[in-house]
């Protein structure tokens with residue numbers, strides 16, 4: 334079975350958020366299972382391939398030249414890079430000042446149109462699109478193959494001027510949205526299956542409160558909308574072999590975590606004592622709710638808890654976190670940046686991992702944390718509901734859940750979590766329980782494979 338899998342991000346080549354890891358993780362697991370996956374992404378420039386072939390795609394004039402480079406990449410294996418005018422940039426979406434490129438909609442309309450041309454040329458058995466960047470591909474296809482579209486984050490929709498409806502293709506009426514052009518709506522209407530990246534998110538996005546304006550079209554899809562939880566790359570996220578940890582550890586021999594904790598405390602400037610050490614690894618955006626922790630920082634001493642945040646993004650929030658780290662240095666530390674190596678130590682050395690998300694389609698970091706024995710403290714949203722049952726109310730619980738997205742409820746959950754990890758024997762049992770869980774892509778990839786197969790069957 335040949336699947337053309339189109340994505341704007343792909344680890345380790347272009348990583349902004351979890352989409353990159355999800356695309357790479359699912360792609361490689363499907364390949365391991367015998368699916369012939371053509372990973373297709375924009376050519377952002379500077380990406381080296383070996384055994385490369387190059388060809389032009391037939392696209393309308395408004396797209397400009399669309400060139401394909403197809404070959405092997407050292408990190409991902411077989412890879413197809415699509416170049417369209419304006420695509421090759423330092424960052425996929427953002428200018429150096431952190432604002433989006435003003436022509437982002439246009440760039441990705443071009444890319445999506447080129448993907449449609451590639452589908453016409455290669456005739457894959459299944460087309461798999463991801464998020465708004467690729468959504469408009471279905472606008473231009475008269476006879477698309479069976480198509481799946483995954484929603485990684487409904488908050489981003491790439492809405493553009495209504496005049497795009499005149500150019501994007503014969504199905505453009507499905508992309509009309511209150512007079513504008515929405516690259517996601519058409520894909521949600523036209524795809525054979527719509528996949529939300531967790532079961533709970535699949536139900537949330539059908540509500541007015543959490544549907545980002547698209548709840549009705551999503552409800553209209555009925556059984557064609559399903560939730561499939563993401564996995565994580567359990568080779569990369571493996572405390573037994575992780576080269577970024579000073580000492581490796583495992584579920585059966587967790588002792589090495591003590592040395593990781595000491596290294597982390599030293600790295601962020603904390604005393605290494607009995608006080609629970611919590612971490613956060615995140616993008617600094619509204620979604621992630623880090624601002625909800627701000628009023629709690631002066632209270633950490635009373636919990637007691639130490640908290641270290643690794644994050645990058647919003648400049649105003651970063652400045653606030655730097656100030657708080659200066660004024661509350663004993664209990665709060667902030668490392669600004671996107672630092673993959675340090676992120677491994679933040680999971681490996683932590684007693685607790687805090688995720689105060691306002692919404693969370695799936696979330697990979699809570700799974701990474703649990704794999705490293707860091708007990709998650711989360712809000713009851715999206716994939717966090719599916720992955721973190723509360724340990725105080727559920728005998729098989731794995732973490733501590735704030736039922737409402739607010740500083741007060743988070744503080745209450747942080748208190749409960751701090752108490753739990755200071756009871757050494759219970760804490761070890763909890764850590765061992767979470768470290769035993771299989772968060773790999775094996776089961777999710779199986780679900781996708783079955784979905785592809787059933788779509789092909791109904792087609793013939």
Ligand code: ADP
Nearest residue numbers: 350351615616643644670671672676696697698
């Ligand atoms: P989102 O995609 O919404 O940002 P996810 O939890 O799905 O959230 O995925 C985020 C991914 O990016 C995880 O693999 C996480 O470890 C990584 N990550 C996020 N922020 C940082 C950071 N500041 N430094 C290093 N890695 C980060």
Ligand code: GLC
Nearest residue numbers: 350351352355485694695696
């Ligand atoms: C998005 C979501 C995140 C999800 C990731 C991968 O970036 O914010 O929750 O885990 O996509 O699907």
